[in-house]
Amino acid sequence: MNPRKNIDTFAEGDALIETYLVQSFALRMARSGTMFLAFDLADATGRVKAYLWEVEPEDENAVKPGDFVEVRAVVEPYGGALTLRVIDYKVVVIEKVDRFDFLPHTKEDIDAGFARTKEILESIETPPLKELAAAFLADEILMRDFKLAPASIYRHHAYLGGLLIHTLRSLELAVRLCEVYPAVRRDVVLLGVFLHDLGKTREYRYDNLLDVTDEGKLVGHVVMSLELLTEKLAALDGFPDGLSRELRHLVLAHHGSRRWGSPVPPMTLEAFVVHQLEFLDAKIDEWNKHIGDADESGWTKYLRFTHSQLWRGWREDDVPAEDGL
Numbered sequence: 001m002n003p004r005k006n007i008d009t010f011a012e013g014d015a016l017i018e019t020y021l022v023q024s025f026a027l028r029m030a031r032s033g034t035m036f037l038a039f040d041l042a043d044a045t046g047r048v049k050a051y052l053w054e055v056e057p058e059d060e061n062a063v064k065p066g067d068f069v070e071v072r073a074v075v076e077p078y079g080g081a082l083t084l085r086v087i088d089y090k091v092v093v094i095e096k097v098d099r100f101d102f103l104p105h106t107k108e109d110i111d112a113g114f115a116r117t118k119e120i121l122e123s124i125e126t127p128p129l130k131e132l133a134a135a136f137l138a139d140e141i142l143m144r145d146f147k148l149a150p151a152s153i154y155r156h157h158a159y160l161g162g163l164l165i166h167t168l169r170s171l172e173l174a175v176r177l178c179e180v181y182p183a184v185r186r187d188v189v190l191l192g193v194f195l196h197d198l199g200k201t202r203e204y205r206y207d208n209l210l211d212v213t214d215e216g217k218l219v220g221h222v223v224m225s226l227e228l229l230t231e232k233l234a235a236l237d238g239f240p241d242g243l244s245r246e247l248r249h250l251v252l253a254h255h256g257s258r259r260w261g262s263p264v265p266p267m268t269l270e271a272f273v274v275h276q277l278e279f280l281d282a283k284i285d286e287w288n289k290h291i292g293d294a295d296e297s298g299w300t301k302y303l304r305f306t307h308s309q310l311w312r313g314w315r316e317d318d319v320p321a322e323d324g325l
Contacts, residue, residue, distance in 0.1 A: 174190055
């Protein structure tokens with residue numbers, strides 16, 4: 001069997017017959033007045049725009065996002081990027097889909113990452129917090145989704161396993177920060193970091209597509225995380241009211257301000273720490289993603305993310321710039 005022709009290996013002039021996941025699909029009109037089909041196709045390595053320039057009336061409703069299509073196509077430059085000129089296509093049914101073949105995903109070991117997350121949470125010593133952490137870890141369906149969910153669709157950790165990796169990295173930062181600042185209550189911060197984005201297991205879909213669910217659009221992950229916490233607290237006897245109130249505040253305040261989507265700003269030291277740690281990890285992931293697109297000079301294009309270009313920094317193998325003398 002020939003290996004898959006992955007999107008990140010495309011070169012101009014490649015002719016291929018391969019199956020990809022449809023991210024979007026539309027019938028459009030060219031300036032000449034003729035109709036054409038525009039696809040966004042994806043696999044685990046990236047996305048590509050594809051065009052079918054000669055269409056039939058039945059093509060308009062032939063495909064929908066989440067379908068798999070086998071395309072016969074040629075890789076061509078168009079609009080400043082490599083695209084596919086589709087010669088022919090057909091919708092195909094894949095009986096057993098491995099989403100890791102078609103959706104972006106973490107390159108890290110998910111089971112190892114979850115094991116480390118569990119290890120950190122099991123180090124919590126405060127009895128009610130330890131009991132609550134254990135209740136979450138024992139929820140097999142929720143933990144299955146926690147390991148697979150993205151942390152966003154377009155921004156930081158926007159891939160399968162992204163929520164786990166974002167949470168784990170923030171937990172690792174929390175462990176180290178609490179060693180430096182003993183006044184910060186370690187157990188509260190660790191559980192707060194774990195809880196802050198759990199609602200993303202419900203906010204997003206991550207089967208054949210990475211997308212926002214209807215509930216996610218209407219409610220959002222901040223409230224969904226609070227709902228998950230409330231459900232678990234209701235099943236525990238004698239959980240301290242003050243601690244319950246504080247954990248709910250941690251979840252609601254983790255975006256840092258009302259302007260960024262938090263109903264309330266952080267009002268405890270631990271809520272402030274949770275916000276700063278998860279914010280730092282999110283921005284570093286976004287930064288690394290954009291730096292990966294830097295050109296040979298080490299600079300990215302102008303980004304709204306930072307309102308500037310980014311520079312990857314000096315490397316030993318850099319060729320010295322000519323000084324013009």
